[in-house]
Amino acid sequence: MKLLKKVSYIVFALFIMLVELSVPYKPQDNVDANSMTLRQLKAKLAEEEAELQANKNKQNQTQAEINASKKKIEQITEEKTEIAKEVDDLTSEIETLNKEIVGMNVEIEDIIKYYQISEIGDSAELEYLFSAEDFTDFIYRMAITEQLTEYNDNKIKEYNKKISENESKTKELANKRKELNNKEAELEKYISSQQTSLKKTMDGALDIEDEIKATKKQVDLYENTYKCKLDETIDECTAGKLPADTAFYRPIVSGRVSSNYGKRTYKLNGRWTSDFHYGLDFSGSHGQNVYASANGVVAAIFKKTSCGGNMVYINHLVNGKKYTTGYYHLQNYTVKVGDVVSSSTVIGHQGGSPKYETWDGCSTGSHVHFTISTGNWGNEFRSYSGFIARNFNPRNVLNAPALGGSFTNRTRKY
Ligand SMILES: [Zn+2]
Structure with missing residues (x-):
């Protein structure tokens, strides 16, 4: 019974302490939260004026960022024009090379035809082949034909190499153009988002x-x-x-x-x-x-x-x-x-x-x-x-x- 009394005293004391602790801290500033004093209003006004300056600086910065992006787009447009010109040049170069190859093929066929038909192809004159002089002449002509063929083959190989080089260059340029297009679209998106941040679109929004x-x-x-x-x-x-x-x-x-x-x-x-x-x-x-x-x-x-x-x-x-x-x-x-x-x-x-x-x-x-x-x-x-x-x-x-x-x-x- 005594113990119970003691315990209840302790519990009571703890309860009082808790009550004391839970009493809200009385703030120094006991102004009605819903109404401010004229002094406070004036202070707020001063704060807002400082904010206005900061906001103006921010707006100027945004505008500068927009201008920089626009300049970048201009550069991209220039680059794209240059690329288009390069692609045009390469395309016409490829065309010229292809024409030259066709021309060379025709030329070599003509040469081969000339030498082979007039000297070897004609069976009526075959017996002359066995005269030493004619044989030497025949060998000589064959050698020339071979040399010419080889020369043209090399030339065609060279042209083909150049064509494939040009084609890969064209591909490279097409990729670069694609890259530039993406970059341009990105910049345009960025500009429009920045412009929206400057512009008010919400009904009633104020400066x-x-x-x-x-x-x-x-x-x-x-x-x-x-x-x-x-x-x-x-x-x-x-x-x-x-x-x-x-x-x-x-x-x-x-x-x-x-x-x-x-x-x-x-x-x-x-x-x-x-x-x-x-x-x-x-x-x-x-x-x-x-x-x-x-x-x-x-x-x-x-x-x-x-x-x-x-x-x-x-x-x-x-x-x-x-x-x-x-x-x-x-x-x-x-x-x-x-x-x-x-x-x-x-x-x-x-x-x-x-x-x-x-x-x-x-x-x-x-x-x-x-x-x-x-x-x-x-x-x-x-x-x-x-x-x-x-x-x-x-x-x-x-x-x-x-x-x-x-x-x-x-x-x-x-
Ligand atoms: Zn409305």
Whole structure:
């Protein structure tokens, strides 16, 4: 009984120690992970500006690599032209040699015929062969014929050797040409991959430079309009300034769902392409009003980007949760960063037509790309990649008909 008591004391002591040990370490920095202070935001901005410089250097390096590869291709093309010329020369040399061999064969046959037919072949004159003078003459002629034949045989052998040499040289050159073709194809592939790394192909993708400009506008808004203190969190500072709402509405009055959220496969420039579509596409009449989907504050605007055109991002507080909505391929925008908007505010007009919005390479027809993420631009994230990391299917909060379905108002439930 005593022992049991002792054991239970020990167990209890160990338990207390474990509890002590498992109490989480209290971090020095106890700032809400979802909201940063103005000071932190400014520090992030400085970091991102340094990154921008690094990225620019990297882009320059990529461009230099592309140029070097292009130069290599030029050299290969030159080499190929030289090889083609060499092959031509060798081919015509072979032809000439073959002709010469044929000519020599004819010549020697003629010689043999001449000597053999006139002196040996004629049976009527056979008796003369036995005269000493004629016999000597016969032997002499035979010797000449033999010598000539031997000479020509040697010459033909020599020509044949040259022909086979030329043929192997031609083969060698053909192999070299094949090698050069492969090398050229490799370089072209490399160039196109490098060019893709420079070019944005994802709908809405941004330059770091543009993202930094957007962050600067946010800092300016917090600092000068909202008068945020340096060590106050942005959430604290913007409380009450972000108008609350209870629902999201479709951004246009009349349209059709032309593309769903998620992975999709489609034809681009005649080629099957696959990507993840981070939004819902609403096609509709070009130039119609585009509205804020819910009450909020305009957080970022990107003008005439090469993949997304004019884009507006709005910060929201819907049912107590922070969101950001994005509207791409706009013909124009009628708001500015910091504007307080309601769900009936016109923020711009529908664009996306390659005929009019010629700067936008990522739209094939008039439509609005509507996209949504959790958190606010300029607080929880400050970049396209940050936005995409928090992106979700708009259908989770927005009513829209099925793919291909049309609507004629902003609120009807489907
Ligand atoms: Zn889209």
